[in-house]
Amino acid sequence: MRSRLMFAVCILLLFAVHLPAQQGAQDEVLQTTRNWLKGMSTGQRAELDAIMDPGFVATTPGGDVLDKEQLMPDDSARAGQQLPVFELQSSTVRVYGDTAVLMGRLNMNSDPKQALDGTFVYVKRGNAWKLVAVQLSFHR
Numbered sequence: 001m002r003s004r005l006m007f008a009v010c011i012l013l014l015f016a017v018h019l020p021a022q023q024g025a026q027d028e029v030l031q032t033t034r035n036w037l038k039g040m041s042t043g044q045r046a047e048l049d050a051i052m053d054p055g056f057v058a059t060t061p062g063g064d065v066l067d068k069e070q071l072m073p074d075d076s077a078r079a080g081q082q083l084p085v086f087e088l089q090s091s092t093v094r095v096y097g098d099t100a101v102l103m104g105r106l107n108m109n110s111d112p113k114q115a116l117d118g119t120f121v122y123v124k125r126g127n128a129w130k131l132v133a134v135q136l137s138f139h140r
Helices: 002-042 045-051
Strands: 052-059 065-067 086-096 099-108 116-125 128-138
Touching: 002 045, 002 086, 002 099, 002 116, 002 128, 045 052, 045 128
Parallel strands: 052 128
Antiparallel strands: 052 065, 086 099, 099 116, 116 128
């Protein structure tokens, strides 16, 4: 009986240490996603470059696959793609070690009927979450 109690206490302590770290990572991913959406609507190259991994890829609602250079060219003389202003809602974040996935609804502020569903994939590089992939589709 005593060994079962000790085992239960050890498991509870493990969760007590792990859960706050998990919540912190989820909050970081959520904020990074909001920063990316803001940067994509305003064309903030420096902020977007800090968030996006060099190997970034995106799938558009139309099915096109774009890499980072196509979305936000390194050459500042070339215009980057811009998204309308979106508000992230109904999001879920899962962290798997140094990988995180956020799924959520993106509501367009100018036209709430034009919502998108998005899946964002991140990897941890040093102290920052880098966006490696985005898949956007029209919400039905």
